[in-house]
Amino acid sequence: MIDDDYTLDEGDRMPDAWWRVADVVPLNVRYRSGQVPGLPPLAFGTEFHGRSLSVYGPRYLDLWEFTCWKPHVNATPQRRAFDALTDAYPDRFSTVVGGHLRRSRHDEMIELLRRLVALTSPDAAPGADED
Secondary structure, eight states, X not given: OOOOOOOTTTTSSOOTTHHHHTTTXXXXXXXXXXXXXXXXXXXXXXXXXXXXXXXXXXXXXXXXXXXXXOTTOOOOHHHHHHHHHHHHSTTSSEEEESSSTTOGGGTXXXXXXXXXXXXXXXXXXXXXXXX
């Protein structure tokens, strides 16, 4: 689920779990939010600042390599991974529409992102009970 509540101390200390994925899963910052009334929570690629943590905003794990797919292509490993994650953990990942973080050649792509703070928050971890 997209959660843009952000505090200044978020990200000052990288969670222990981050170091196990740091070489494979990069971080990106959501520097603005585009809430659309009446639509389910989703994000647009233009709302993220890729590969630089110098921008103020919540940090996300970029799962592009594992979950990117084109809406008109159904049978890819990335699409299967996307579907498996969203089916197993509904409302735990952010769906990003419109490319990979402002890269115009990927405008039609869809991918998943996950808040970095979820690596340390037991309430935000996959499988955590909902209140």
